Amino acid sequence: MSVSTDRDSQESGVRSQELNPPFDKGGVGGFFKWSFLRRFVLLGIIILFLLQFFRMKVLVGGLTGSLAVWSLNFIDVFAWLETLAASKSFTFQALLAVLPVIGIYLIFGRAFCGWVCPMDFLFELVSKIKSRQLPVGAIHESPVQKIKARAQHAVPLQNIPPNIGYGIAAALLIISGILGVPFFTRYLSHLTNFFMVFNSSVFLALDLPVSKTVLIYSGAVILSLILLEYFAPRLWCKILCPVGTTYGLFNKLSLLKLRFKEGNCGECNLCEQVCYMDVRITPYLDQPGLRDTNCIYCGRCVEGCGTKGKLIRMNFKSP
Amino acid sequence: MNFTRRNFLKIAALTAGATVIANKLPVPANPDDTPSAGPNEPLPHISTGGLIRPPGALSEKLFMAKCVSCGVCVNVCHVMKYDAVATSPFGKGGLWGIFEYGIPHIKDMRDFPCGLCMECPKHCPTGALQKVEKENVAMGMALIDLGLCFGWNGDVCLSCSKACPLGAKVFDFYNGEWGNQPFINEACVGCGLCVKYCPLGGSAIKVVTKKQYQNVKASYAGEFRKLLAMSNEERYNIVYSQNLPNIMGRGKLIEREYR
Numbered sequence: 001m002s003v004s005t006d007r008d009s010q011e012s013g014v015r016s017q018e019l020n021p022p023f024d025k026g027g028v029g030g031f032f033k034w035s036f037l038r039r040f041v042l043l044g045i046i047i048l049f050l051l052q053f054f055r056m057k058v059l060v061g062g063l064t065g066s067l068a069v070w071s072l073n074f075i076d077v078f079a080w081l082e083t084l085a086a087s088k089s090f091t092f093q094a095l096l097a098v099l100p101v102i103g104i105y106l107i108f109g110r111a112f113c114g115w116v117c118p119m120d121f122l123f124e125l126v127s128k129i130k131s132r133q134l135p136v137g138a139i140h141e142s143p144v145q146k147i148k149a150r151a152q153h154a155v156p157l158q159n160i161p162p163n164i165g166y167g168i169a170a171a172l173l174i175i176s177g178i179l180g181v182p183f184f185t186r187y188l189s190h191l192t193n194f195f196m197v198f199n200s201s202v203f204l205a206l207d208l209p210v211s212k213t214v215l216i217y218s219g220a221v222i223l224s225l226i227l228l229e230y231f232a233p234r235l236w237c238k239i240l241c242p243v244g245t246t247y248g249l250f251n252k253l254s255l256l257k258l259r260f261k262e263g264n265c266g267e268c269n270l271c272e273q274v275c276y277m278d279v280r281i282t283p284y285l286d287q288p289g290l291r292d293t294n295c296i297y298c299g300r301c302v303e304g305c306g307t308k309g310k311l312i313r314m315n316f317k318s319p
Numbered sequence: 320m321n322f323t324r325r326n327f328l329k330i331a332a333l334t335a336g337a338t339v340i341a342n343k344l345p346v347p348a349n350p351d352d353t354p355s356a357g358p359n360e361p362l363p364h365i366s367t368g369g370l371i372r373p374p375g376a377l378s379e380k381l382f383m384a385k386c387v388s389c390g391v392c393v394n395v396c397h398v399m400k401y402d403a404v405a406t407s408p409f410g411k412g413g414l415w416g417i418f419e420y421g422i423p424h425i426k427d428m429r430d431f432p433c434g435l436c437m438e439c440p441k442h443c444p445t446g447a448l449q450k451v452e453k454e455n456v457a458m459g460m461a462l463i464d465l466g467l468c469f470g471w472n473g474d475v476c477l478s479c480s481k482a483c484p485l486g487a488k489v490f491d492f493y494n495g496e497w498g499n500q501p502f503i504n505e506a507c508v509g510c511g512l513c514v515k516y517c518p519l520g521g522s523a524i525k526v527v528t529k530k531q532y533q534n535v536k537a538s539y540a541g542e543f544r545k546l547l548a549m550s551n552e553e554r555y556n557i558v559y560s561q562n563l564p565n566i567m568g569r570g571k572l573i574e575r576e577y578r
Contacts, residue, residue: 052394060398065389065444073444079387083445087384091446094385179418180380185387186421192388196406196421199390203405208397209426211408217420 034299034314041115049195053202062195063116064185065097073097076191077105078169078246082182085173102250107316109254110247113237114296117244119190122222123229123237127276130230160239162294169242184242190225191243193218234276238294248293255316256297258290266306274304281312361464361525365539368531370424371509373404374433374456375440375448379530385447388421392439392448401434403427403511425458428511429522433458435484435510454485459509460532462539463501465546467523467569470498472562477501479513479524493547497554502543520569 048059049066057070065075075097083094105112114120172184185192196218203210228236237244251257258281271281277294281301284290302312369379373392376382388406396404405426410416425433435456440448461479469476475498480490489507493500503513503524514524527535546554 052398055398055400057398060394060442061391061444062389064387065391067391067395067442067444070442073391073442075387075389075444079389080445083385083387087381089381091385093443093446097444180384181418182384182387192421195390196388199393200406203397208402209405209431211405211426213408214406214421217409 034302038115038298039121042118042121045116046118049198053206062199063118063191064189064195072100074101076185076243077101078243079182079185079189081173081246082176082185085177086180086182088177105247105250106253107255109251109256109297110244110293110295111256111297112247113244114298117191118194119225119236120296120298122226123234123276126226126229127233130233160235162239165239165242165245165248168240169245172242188221189243190222190236190241193221197222234278237296238277244296245293251291251293251295254291256314258295258297258301259288259313259315260285260290261311261313262286263311265311268306270304270306271301271312274300276300285311360521361467361523362462365462365525365527365535366531367526368528368534370407370410370419370422371428371459371511371526371528373423373425373439373448374435374437374458374508374510375443375451376458377447377449382447383418383422385445386422387445388423389444391442391444392423395439395442399434399436399438401431401436403431403433404439425511428514428526430515432511432515434512435508454488454506454508456508456510457529459507459511459526459528460505461503461507461509461511461513461524461526462532462535463503464523464525465542466557466562467519467566468501469519469523469566470501471546472558472566473498475499476518478516478518479503482512482516484510484512496551497558500547519566 045059049062051058052060058068060067060070063076064079065073067073073093073096075094077098080094080098084090108115176183196214200210200215200218204212204215225236265282265285267282269282272279275281276298277296279290279292279295279301281290297314299314302314305312372379372382373396377385390406393404393406396402403425404423407419407422407424407426410419412419425431435453437450437453440450443449463471463479465471477499480486480492480501483489485506485508489503491502491504493502509526509529511526514522514526517523549557
């Protein structure tokens with residue numbers, strides 16, 4: 001017992017000393033409210049989706065498309081765009097399904113990424129594990145750790161232009177139009193594949209008809225995304241994922257946004273260091289609010305801020 | 320070995336994982352259960368002609384373009400206690416078989432036929448499944464293997480017609496000396512309930528897509544008419560020399576061979 005507490009205190013001490021931006025983003029805590037609420041919402045949604053296996057008509061399907069309380073359909077906005085591009089035709093059912101989603105994210109902006117997307121949780125776990133594995137000193141460094149440390153600096157993320165995400169989304173739409181299938185949503189999407197793994201594994205356990213190759217392929221996609229996260233943190237969220245790019249456009253109009261109070265800033269830059277999505281916050285502190293398409297409203301800047309939530313706020317009305 | 324709590328937890332987790340994996344491994348089949356020879360499914364010379372889609376599906380090309388693999392129909396089917404719809408794997412047609420991945424289909428009609436509850440087309444969020452009446456569904460077409468069916472080989476069975484949700488509309492009976500002789504006409508929607516309730520081991524009915532049915536229609540109807548026009552002696556020879564041994568061998572087939 002005593003040994004473990006010693007080690008814990010050592011580790012936390014090392015973590016707070018070695019704030020090594022932008023790679024060490026796991027260890028900064030403090031004002032826990034938003035992260036707690038965020039995880040609560042994600043867990044709640046996953047539990048609501050689990051209820052379908054007990055034959056309850058609460059939330060059925062996956063995050064690409066779902067059915068709430070057996071009456072209201074939802075479909076992901078980018079998936080809808082892809083079906084339009086692929087089929088070159090229009091169905092009234094799909095429009096009815098996409099309108100509530102558009103309504104929700106006109107209020108909450110890109111909050112889908114931070115609050116609902118299960119990959120955000122998995123990526124956060126990866127970054128937590130990574131922050132523990134950072135090379136502490138030269139003495140205990142094994143060859144494996146050296147390789148890991150080198151790999152963490154392998155991809156120069158800062159050099160990628162941020163607007164390339166729109167290009168990728170447009171290219172995927174064009175590919176869907178040419179092939180005649182919703183290409184990203186069916187084969188590559190983290191949402192589809194996550195729920196494919198989720199549903200198929202439960203069906204396999206219940207001895208119901210399920211194709212094992214579906215489980216294997218989807219599991220491979222999710223694992224490769226986690227590997228990508230390990231070597232290039234949040235490259236998927238920031239640039240590659242067209243779903244996030246689409247929801248990012250809602251940030252321009254959303255009611256929810258980051259708002260700043262005047263004064264009090266100690267210029268510690270902690271808010272930008274803890275931000276997963278590398279949103280630039282400090283240059284805009286003199287303005288009333290921030291509308292960055294990369295902001296996922298995770299609230300980590302609010303928590304990480306040295307003023308403990310007095311300077312940066314996340315709400316609907318201006319302070 | 321230094322036996323700490325952490326080691327104990329590790330060993331416990333490994334044991335649990337190994338147990339789970341070992342339970343999921345395929346068990347070597349008992350040689351007594353498996354048939355010695357003979358095809359395992361009815362009408363082995365007719366292929367299914369692609370996957371059987373859920374009821375109310377658009378035409379194949381449009382369905383592929385509209386469906387986003389969200390899994391609503393799969394789980395709606397689970398909630399309705401039919402469990403018929405599953406997500407399709409990569410198809411066998413070479414490179415183009417890749418495109419079949421992720422779209423729902425009726426996987427296993429012997430165990431999980433479609434109940435025609437019509438809930439999946441009602442709740443499809445993309446409109447890839449359109450609302451239709453029960454009678455107008457075009458999932459496929461059930462074909463009876465005339466060599467395996469009890470009704471065509473000296474018995475009165477009627478199981479398929481009792482299981483059929485459309486009943487007398489679909490089944491024509493040609494009663495004769497060799498049984499009640501059922502025949503499924505083109506009003507069949509392909510739900511597969513008859514496939515499940517056929518008492519023959521491994522079922523005597525096969526569901527093919529409507530498109531495939533157009534291809535095999537002529538030869539299948541020819542076979543049917545040939546049997547009806549056949550004289551008693553010829554029929555006797557066929558039933559006792561070929562069909563009945565096949566049927567008896569079928570009795571030994573294990574259930575759920577599709578999975």
